[in-house]
Amino acid sequence: MSTRQRRPAKPYRRPRKDPVRILAFEALRAVDERDAYANLVLPPLLRKAREGDGFDARDAALATELVYGTLRRQGTYDAIIAECVDRPLREVDPPVLDVISLGAHQLLGTRIPAHAAVSATVELARVVLGDGRAKFVNAVLRKIAADDLDGWLDRVAPPYDDDPEEHLGIRHAHPRWIVSALWDALGGGSAGMEELLEADNERPEVTLVARPGRATAEELLTGDAEPGRWSPYAVRLAEGGDPGEVEAVREGRAGVQDEGSQLVALALAAAPLEPVQEQSPGAEQGPVRDELWLDACAGPGGKAALLGALAARRGARLIAAEKQPHRAGLVARALDGNPGPYAVVTADATRPAWRPGSFDRVLVDVPCTGLGALRRRPEARWRRGPEDVPGFAPLQRDLLRQALRAVRPGGVVGYATCSPHPAETRAVVDDLVKETGAELLDARPLLPEMPGLGDGPDVQLWPHLHGTDAMYLALLRPGPGPGPGVGPGAG
16 A cells, blocks of 8 residues: 555635626627627626626726627637637637637737736636636637737738738738728728728727707717717717716717717708799799608617707708617607607608608618628627628618608708618619619718718718718709609608
């Protein structure tokens, strides 16, 4: 019998629970499992954590950075993680991959020391995955920690000269097809391309809109808030600013709205109208009627609230139409308290509930891929594919077609989309101009002092040039078609 003394087994140590990283993991799982959006999932999780776990501002900021940073660079981190595992990533359980991705972001995208990033992520893995899979997480993270982000990018991204789109896609965390589409939208060449991709990965500012007649921008300029760059109603909050702390926002007199969306509404409201043409031969033109406006795809209500306030200043009435009942409810909430007359209707704008030629101004902000808001919804870049783009085309064309029928001769239609993809912007507009004989108006003079608006007549806004979402706007005057409808009572 051996006389060697056996060392006593180490007592089992329970994993340390880190509420910040557990919350970040829960948010990533919701995005993955339910196709949820982080900007919708994270706020209620943070509110619950403040109440139950005593989260402070620093905890909330770290959790937000872990979630958004991991989602923004998911494709880049996947390429790096793939070099550190012995199986295809599709064979790694999604919860395990989420934990490793959180660790990869801490190692490669934050200033957290490597040893702390690995240790904290392994503890998270023990809590949410179990001790066995935590060992796998530990092994992968130690391989990732062997180099910094630049070193890894040199290894996993092909040289620019060999494959520029893949090179930029991996280095700036965009799928190849989106890099290609953005390149086309910028007009070819490499100028501005990296700046745009970098801007997509920056944390966007929170921008407020003061709804005319209910609040002023000056009223919102408290603390570290700054005026907007382009919209007279915009106010930018300092990093970490909470809109819920602004009294006018709580009361619905102001809202959260990207400055690009504000500019779309302002341009439509400022577009010149032509007088009403009397129908009898030889009759003189009537007055310039500007009495009835339509927001044909109004949900969730941000543009409708601004349009309604602008319409009220002129004594005009806004009809806000939304197909989905629950979104129509959001529109009604946004418009509640509007200083002028308005109506919210649950209606499908492809099957109009109004007569042709009824409106003086029509906004149609069409459903799209959302590639213009990748700063705010970073997961959308990985969720969408090139096959999704053609799926929107029939609806986009039909909505614009019906909008052109809804506006009176001499009126104006604004076609807007939060995507710079050429198939969702100029291609749609060009097709309907050819089909209906509509006239494209020059939108650039309606956005004064803004640089980089291109050759016109339509306008594409850009995060790297304007600090806005990549909103697109075309203004159209209807061509020869049906006469005016029943006038201001329509709808």
